[in-house]
Amino acid sequence: MSSDEELDEYPDGTVRLRNPNIELMDQDILYHLALGSESHDLISMFGDIKFVCMGGTPKRMEQFAYYIMEQIGHKLPAGTTLLDISQYSYRYCMYKVGPVLSISHGMGIPSVGILLHEVIKLMYHARVRDPIFFRIGTCGGIGLEGGTVVISEDAVDGMLQPFLELPVLGKLIRRPAKLDKKLCRELRALAQPDDPYETVTGRTMCTYDFYEGQGRLDGAFCDFNENDKMEYLNKIHKSGVVNIEMESLSFAALTHHAGVKSAVICVTLMDRLKGDQVLAPKEVLDEWQQRPCTLVSRYIKRYLSMKGRLSLDGHCGSMCVKSPRRFKLVQQESENYD
Template identity: 75%
Template sequence: MSCTKSGNGCTNGNGVDNNNEDDAVEISTETRYLDGTVRLRNPNIELMDQDILYHLALGSESHDLVEMFGDVKFVCMGGTPKRMFNFAEYIMKEIGHKLPTGTQLMDISQYSYRYSMYKVGPVLSISHGMGAPSIGILLHEVIKLMYHARCRDPVFFRIGTCGGIGLEGGTVIISDNAADGMMNKYYQVPVLGKLVKRPAKLDKKLVKELKALANPDDPYDTVTGTTMCADDFYEGQGRLDGAFCDYSEADKMEYLERLRSNGIRNIEMEATTFAALTHHAGIKAAIVCVALLDRMKGDQVCTPKEVLTEWQLRPQILVARYIKRYLQTKGRISLDGHGSMAVKSPRRFKLVQQESQTFE
């Protein structure tokens, strides 16, 4: 069964997913053309003179998006620009990508001052900011970018940090489900005054493939489990150290124990949005995070900076293993070239930059 038969995904009136959770993402004619390129679930886009991807400082007529991004297979997202620049440099070494002499990685979306985007051959490395609204905006525009660039069957990853639930700091968690703070496994958003609920589903086959790539020699554990997506860093995650706290430590521990008993292994702030929007677009997606602490033991991250820096590499290593293995099977492990800017219309190019810029 293809989960694309209704405007809100395969849900009943209560937003409950009726499909088998063990299914991988199934591709339907609503999300793919026959050649595998991305098809948008929005007929308005095809009628527009130009689609400006405002928060990326790109446009469908100002830039030659097929030339710039047509070979993209993997879209990797993480919270901060610095982390995703570091990932771009790391994946470049892992897949043997070579930049032309005298060039360096370029932030393609630098004129938006909102997100940072780096292209390394078939890999996009993009910062998504913090929280559901920020990653939601980015996903809308990146999914549209995949459409305009005619990318075939892209795979999305979120590479991040989180708080573990009964897991030690440094543990890598691959999300096999996503739930909100009420443990609902859907993402809801008000649309035209009505709450639209979309199932927050991740690709089960992709989860298994990632788990299989965990090396027994890795000096840390890699586990799978449900990820809770909070709308807030403090009260929404049951922390005791926010500006407000109207509950006791006993209340907090009771809540965390309830999460753990329901299979929730970690808490972050983007999972349901990421899972629901990629699933609604028919895009295979996975979330790989590293725990910075065990929330059962405290609220504040007190680990030394150099240790945190090493921990944050761990999800990148796992995702890089997947990408590298895929490219090796396709005979594409040595790649030359650079994701440089390709301008179709200089006038429109300048206008898009001006419209996307913000001034301090």
Template identity: 70%
Template sequence: MATTEIMNGHTTNGYTNGNLNGATNGATNGDYIDEEDQKYIEECERIHKLTRYDDGSVKLRNPHLELMDQDILYHLALGSGSHDLVEMFGDIKFVCMGGTPKRMETFAHFIMDEIGYKLPAGTQLQDISQFSYRYSMYKVGPVLSVSHGMGTPSLGILLHEMIKLMYHAKCKDPVFIRIGTCGGIGVDGGTVIISDDAVDGQLRSVYEVPILGKMVQRPAILDKRLVRELKSLADPEDPYDTITGKTMCCNDFYEGQGRLDGAFCDFSEQEKMEFLNKICDFGVVNIEMEATIFAALTHHAGIKAAIVCVALLDRLKGDQVSSPKEVMNEWQIRPQALVARFIRKRLAQAGQLKPLLHSGGSIKSPRRFKLVQQESEAHE
């Protein structure tokens, strides 16, 4: 049921040459670039100059941080002075975020199997941020799996500190991906949705926040080439659809999303349906509570980002999630599987994908293993 978006006879993912970080100059190999794509590419290049050092590592748009002796990432229980962040996180290429600690722990184990990553004998995955008592964080090789809670305030705090973590760790061109659940608009439960645009409750592609008493708007822009690449990885054999479309971000689960089943409701079912049909006609295919801030802050930081969710229901047919727990658990694996395909592809292009079946047991480097043997024999 899944389909791949094709333009001019070939997939338009915009990434070539086996580069782990993807192309920065848009579509290649003869892909057609329209005026909108060209403007987007130029905007990305402008932001890239502001947010990257020559080696590709993250540069922050905050001069005050350079004057600080230590930057404490309070909500992650990390600090630039107390931890060797380069040693701990310098190899990170993918930051995957989701709402709940349990979901992101599950994803950490899932991606560990998918990329063939092995922990040292006798060890297990550790929640790096467990002592923050706010977010969970698991590191699996070049992948971070992090929980962000619910809604824009919780995600906003995490994004500020994750972007700073990328800076302190000197990470080069990381990709951020939000993996979540949502309510579909005109799509069946179980459908995987890749956001190609993020809009707020007024259908504006911005994230609006009061700063020092003044309303500030930041454009909520997702990486279009990343959307195409993810869509191209949908398998025709998948027993579900994978689609792209606009995602509406609301500041509330009940009234803000037009639900009739909250503690309060001052609108009729007819008004609700008129609103849902209006946003459907506008191109909105799902509703959640994080898209605009995720798109806006990653774009402002010059970080390529994408949102991949699974619909738990079609809001045109009802308000309450009523599918059995085991069904929803299976549905939530679907966006994780797509993101895993993307990570595997990028690692394979860069020659960094470990085989899933290791014939060499736990020996990482035969040469170093031989040196250890020789050193041990010398002390016998």
């Protein structure tokens, strides 16, 4: 089933869950976000969300929140600042800037998978319509110089398989890792001729490990040599892989399974055909990491301009608590939950 066909299942645009158990629960606690379906008024807090932007670290996504606030002209009430809505979870950060959520997803498939389960449920409880999810991150390029922006056309694992394998109740299930092709093309079209860097599309390899899984020679363990590494990297390059990272497979598979449009936009920190370690100075890396944010902001600004929604005034992601007792319970559960 294609992404477009899956999206057509929900004509009203609301996010639906593939889990009938949620409706039978007294309260759905989103443990790792420190939110609950009955403790918080999720419709009031998040019902106007259109874009969910995710990246690895809390600091980077806090910076993105302030950046997108400036880009879309979002004004905060006097005397207020952006609030980390998930501060009581101590795991992820979450900032709301008008119709944009900026959330950290941690490192690797397990971390982004946990977050996506709860963010998709958050969209459902908040009755969000037709959200678009972006992963903004860094990667190693394959045949691409550092600083190149890569928009993923699709995601594969370390065996070049285009699906996420997940053991469930002793059985291995496979979920296709598909990204929205039209969204990919629209993002590519927003690259500008005077950008001082290249923006490309291609296949992204997602691995479960940073060292051996990505063919690095500098981990604690290594049972292959330089020739073995180069043979492998050239092989995947010939198959269309242009970059390697650690989240796209889960991100693509879970958003596709939920019928949510999504895209992955990363910047390369080095060309893995030339080495394993990041050698660029910090100020250069900081500028490179801004490049995917710039592309995503162009998309959001264009969308909001078409809808006549630029220069927004609104709350800064403040808490809307329905039940103080349940709110305290959610806080305790989130702090204690491992």
